[in-house]
Amino acid sequence: MCNIITKVEKLITKDTINSFIERIPPAPEALKATLLHLKAEDLTKAAAVAKEDKALNAYLSEIVNKPIFGFRNKVHEISQIFGILGVSKSQQAVYNYMLTLLSPSKWLLFKLNRSSFYNLQAELTVDWQKILHHLNIVDKDIESAISLLPASIIVSEALFCEKIEDVNLLRSVNAIDLNTILKRLCDEDLFDISQRVAQKWNMNEKISEIIQASSGVKPSKDPQINRLGKWMHLLLFYTLSKSAFIDAGLNDFIDFQLEYTEDIYNDFAILMDIS
Amino acid sequence: MRAVVRNGVGVFHPQGFLDGNSSASLLSIDDIEATLNNNADMILVSLKKVIFFNKNGLDNFVKMFQKVRSTNHSTVGFCDYDTKKHNAIMKFYNNEPPFSLFKTHEIATLFSANYKNKSKNILLYSEDKSQRAAMAIELHDNGHNPIVAQSKEEFLQKSEVQGTYDEIIDNTYLGQMGQKVASRVTGNAIIYTVSSFLDAEIGNTFNVAYHNNSLNIGFRLFIFDAYKVVSMNVHALNFFSKLASSGAEYNATICFVGMTFEKTPLTFKETLEDSGIMFFSQMDDILKNKKLLEELGASSATAAKMKRAINKITVLELPNFIDATVATIEMMTNAKAVKQDVKMHNIKIETRENTIASSIGYYGDMDGMIVLVFPLPIAKKACELLIGEQTENTELILDTLAELVNIVGGKVKTLLGDEGISVDITLPRTYPSVESLLEIADNKKGVQVDLLFNDDKFVFFLTR
Numbered sequence: 017m018c019n020i021i022t023k024v025e026k027l028i029t030k031d032t033i034n035s036f037i038e039r040i041p042p043a044p045e046a047l048k049a050t051l052l053h054l055k056a057e058d059l060t061k062a063a064a065v066a067k068e069d070k071a072l073n074a075y076l077s078e079i080v081n082k083p084i085f086g087f088r089n090k091v092h093e094i095s096q097i098f099g100i101l102g103v104s105k106s107q108q109a110v111y112n113y114m115l116t117l118l119s120p121s122k123w124l125l126f127k128l129n130r131s132s133f134y135n136l137q138a139e140l141t142v143d144w145q146k147i148l149h150h151l152n153i154v155d156k157d158i159e160s161a162i163s164l165l166p167a168s169i170i171v172s173e174a175l176f177c178e179k180i181e182d183v184n185l186l187r188s189v190n191a192i193d194l195n196t197i198l199k200r201l202c203d204e205d206l207f208d209i210s211q212r213v214a215q216k217w218n219m220n221e222k223i224s225e226i227i228q229a230s231s232g233v234k235p236s237k238d239p240q241i242n243r244l245g246k247w248m249h250l251l252l253f254y255t256l257s258k259s260a261f262i263d264a265g266l267n268d269f270i271d272f273q274l275e276y277t278e279d280i281y282n283d284f285a286i287l288m289d290i291s
Numbered sequence: 292m293r294a295v296v297r298n299g300v301g302v303f304h305p306q307g308f309l310d311g312n313s314s315a316s317l318l319s320i321d322d323i324e325a326t327l328n329n330n331a332d333m334i335l336v337s338l339k340k341v342i343f344f345n346k347n348g349l350d351n352f353v354k355m356f357q358k359v360r361s362t363n364h365s366t367v368g369f370c371d372y373d374t375k376k377h378n379a380i381m382k383f384y385n386n387e388p389p390f391s392l393f394k395t396h397e398i399a400t401l402f403s404a405n406y407k408n409k410s411k412n413i414l415l416y417s418e419d420k421s422q423r424a425a426m427a428i429e430l431h432d433n434g435h436n437p438i439v440a441q442s443k444e445e446f447l448q449k450s451e452v453q454g455t456y457d458e459i460i461d462n463t464y465l466g467q468m469g470q471k472v473a474s475r476v477t478g479n480a481i482i483y484t485v486s487s488f489l490d491a492e493i494g495n496t497f498n499v500a501y502h503n504n505s506l507n508i509g510f511r512l513f514i515f516d517a518y519k520v521v522s523m524n525v526h527a528l529n530f531f532s533k534l535a536s537s538g539a540e541y542n543a544t545i546c547f548v549g550m551t552f553e554k555t556p557l558t559f560k561e562t563l564e565d566s567g568i569m570f571f572s573q574m575d576d577i578l579k580n581k582k583l584l585e586e587l588g589a590s591s592a593t594a595a596k597m598k599r600a601i602n603k604i605t606v607l608e609l610p611n612f613i614d615a616t617v618a619t620i621e622m623m624t625n626a627k628a629v630k631q632d633v634k635m636h637n638i639k640i641e642t643r644e645n646t647i648a649s650s651i652g653y654y655g656d657m658d659g660m661i662v663l664v665f666p667l668p669i670a671k672k673a674c675e676l677l678i679g680e681q682t683e684n685t686e687l688i689l690d691t692l693a694e695l696v697n698i699v700g701g702k703v704k705t706l707l708g709d710e711g712i713s714v715d716i717t718l719p720r721t722y723p724s725v726e727s728l729l730e731i732a733d734n735k736k737g738v739q740v741d742l743l744f745n746d747d748k749f750v751f752f753l754t755r
Contacts, residue, residue: 029625181702181705182618182622184293185619185698185701185702185705186622186676186677186698187293187295188293188294188295188296188329188697188698188701189295189296189297189677189694189695189697189698190295190677190694191295191302191304191337192676192677196679197676200675200676200679201625201676250342253306253307253308253342254307254308256306256307257306257307257308257309257313258312258313259312259313259315259316262313262316262317263316267292267305267306267307267317268292268304268305268306271306271340272306272307272340272342274339274340274341274342277342278342281342281343285343290308290343291345
């Protein structure tokens with residue numbers, strides 16, 4: 017009797033998740049210092065420190081000059097960028113940049129690239145600002161919460177990219193999303209992992225709470241956080257229903273919880289001019 | 292986008308907002324073709340997770356539906372919507388949409404010929420009288436018991452009585468229904484449904500490869516449900532005569548049920564009878580007559596005269612079959628597999644208690660049948676990922692096992708495709724006991740691989 021262990025690997029395990037978290041680099045010193053100065057609302061010092069990080073400079077320059085931000089003239093100097101954005105949006109932009117440090121150089125599961133991922137960040141950022149303005153909310157950390165939302169996409173890519181065929185086969189017999197697959201296999205979902213990323217980078221706890229509520233399956237007991245979670249969940253699916261992101265395979269990577277957002281839908285439709 | 296295919300119904304699940312731009316990106320003709328190739332005879336788009344849609348958004352789907360219908364005759368439409376969405380769609384298409392609408396996926400399944408849980412008590416209502424009649428006929432033909440409410444009041448009154456009906460249908464609309472020859476399995480008989488005018492087109496709509504493969508894997512009785520056939524011409528006559536001759540070498544029987552010869556020459560019936568085809572007026576004349584079923588070869592497949600040996604190509608590709616199976620079970624259970632034994636002989640199952648099985652056939656460049664024998668604990672564990680919770684419901688476990696073996700079949704198809712070997716897969720089949728499996732596989736020689744998953748013995752058997 018032969019006794020051979022087959023070479024096939026399991027889909028995803030707790031170890032896969034832990035190894036992913038371990039591989040996340042700590043936030044660079046220049047970024048930490050920039051965020052500290054932004055927290056103290058000192059834009060001049062924040063810009064001076066941020067200048068040392070060439071990659072951050074290049075990122076900010078590329079993203080704020082996207083048409084969706086609507087600036088008439090091109091801005092390149094980081095002090096100019098911070099000046100135009102103000103404290104809250106600058107903090108949000110730095111967090112957006114931190115997320116890009118996590119994104120892969122080559123996307124396999126989703127048909128994304130550097131440019132389309134930046135577009136996704138930019139669209140979410142601009143629309144989130146619109147929502148917070150509508151809700152009369154002025155809070156740096158709540159504004160920055162949107163930066164963490166694409167972490168769920170990056171985590172999906174990292175965990176599932178080598179299992180595309182298995183996932184596709186599984187999904188051909190059952191309408192099951194990546195978040196549910198992960199939860200059933202490891203008792204931890206994409207938003208729990210996003211929270212662990214936020215903790216590793218010392219992001220404000222409120223950001224993690226909003227992100228968890230925005231999953232649509234874990235409503236928060238805090239009414240304000242829950243309300244923001246609903247708006248963010250609906251915003252995510254509004255954005256992922258755009259053809260560029262459908263083409264990228266993002267429309268059904270997590271489950272849209274229609275009932276969770278039903279009570280805010282009319283407001284959302286008016287705000288986003290949907291007809 | 293990929294569709295989920297269950298019981299012959301392929302459903303796409305878009306989410307969020309559907310407008311002219313997004314719906315064009317969500318679905319392509321290629322996606323639909325791939326779904327049809329995966330044994331679907333109904334193509335639907337679920338609106339369950341769609342919060343907003345406009346006419347432009349639906350129109351893109353509808354154009355594709357019409358294209359598919361004109362070539363494939365499949366049933367196409369939308370499902371999983373509430374009253375508000377239903378009313379919006381009816382308004383967009385002036386109350387006469389050129390596609391079907393099913394309030395839920397489950398209701399759509401009742402209209403699929405592939406759905407095997409028959410005899411459901413169904414209450415139905417539609418404001419449109421002809422729709423009420425059309426639905427009742429379709430449901431009756433599919434083996435259900437439809438009860439038609441003649442008014443809204445009657446419908447509301449009856450639907451309030453708990454536990455009387457298995458399903459309640461309203462807000463549902465049958466557009467142009469499929470004319471494809473759908474097949475379903477009842478016990479060891481395969482029932483094909485044919486309707487309207489049978490002419491040369493039957494050669495295109497009847498899946499000959501599926502039929503031949505069903506012969507190969509042991510099916511011996513084929514029943515054509517011909518209640519809705521109006522007439523038959525000489526091209527169709529030739530087609531059925533040839534089908535009967537080709538089945539003769541397998542000792543197969545072909546029957547026609549419910550066919551009237553009011554508009555078809557009676558000489559056609561004689562010609563078909565000469566080819567060995569039998570005629571019955573009612574389906575129950577065959578299915579409820581156990582002795583007759585036995586004589587016709589449908590009580591057991593052991594009557595098979597053609598025993599087909601495992602050939603070289605099957606042996607060469609064996610690692611692909613095993614890898615596909617092991618990878619799937621490992622994926623579903625998150626447990627490692629240990630291969631214990633590989634031997635070529637008739638199937639041997641040591642433990643018969645608490646053991647269930649499933650099988651799937653493949654055909655094309657090579658053909659055969661994969662049989663998977665599960666101890667109940669592995670079956671339950673493997674189904675947990677798809678069901679989302681532990682269950683003791685054997686019917687649910689068997690249904691989910693069918694999905695699992697479908698995944699194995701899909702994986703085999705991909706792995707063989709990578710090597711330039713093209714195969715299609717049949718519908719999966721499940722067996723609630725070892726005895727029911729042995730009726731099909733007892734006298735078949737094949738390759739048996741015993742595997743251990745968490746100390747539970749699992750049997751993989753590959754035969755032709």
